[in-house]
Amino acid sequence: MTIEFPSPTDPAADRAEVFVRYLDYFRESLLAKVSALPEAELRSSRLASGWTPLELVKHLRWVELRWIEWGFQGRPVGDPWGDRRDDRWHVADSETVDELAAALRAQGVHTAAVITGTDLAAIGQPGPRWDGAPPPPLERICFHLVQEYARHLGHLDIVAELAGGPVGE
Known part of the structure; x- marks a missing residue:
């Protein structure tokens, strides 16, 4: 699925729609880049930090789950850090790119429903996610998710270029 970049000049009903458009765009751009990589590149790393493109897909699904x-x-x-093992991102050998992409998209559907169905000024529920700090409003969480995706998509751009995959937007 290809989604066009959500231009700031495109009309939107409200801020929630803007957040959803950007998150959808980043999510689908990430999945398009990953799906264009050769199979061998999906589970190997070209970086000193050691993360793989499949680990990034799984990580971003869990990021949305943790924040939303x-x-x-x-x-x-049950395990809010289910994308990690031994203090690093982890994908089991049995997990496939199709399964991880489907999980990310499904999480995105849930995220979009929460964002569009809730006042952005609404404050999150108190709980362990906030580690004792007061919960933030939904709008701040949306900003965090947008920057998380944008940053990681930039990381993937570099990895894809090194692997001979697609470059640019």
Whole structure:
């Protein structure tokens, strides 16, 4: 699926729609870059930090889960750090790019429903996500998610270029 960049000049009903458009764009751009990489590049790393493109896909799904479900909504999550093992991102050998992409997209559907169905000024539920700090409003969480995606998509741009994959937007 290809989504055009959400130009600031495109009309939007409200700020929630703007956040959803950017998150959808970044999510689909990330998945397009990952799906264009050769299979061998998906589970290997070209970086000293050691993360792989598949680990990044899984990580971003869990980022949305932690910030929206576990944090803002205050839902119990059995293992909110399920994208990690031994203090680093982890993808099991049995996990496929298709499964991870589907999980990320499904999480995105949930995120979009929360953003469009909730006042952006609403304050998140108190809980362990905030580590004792007061919960932030949904709008601040949305800003955080946008910057998280933008930053990681930039990282993936470099990895894809090194791997001979697609470059640019």
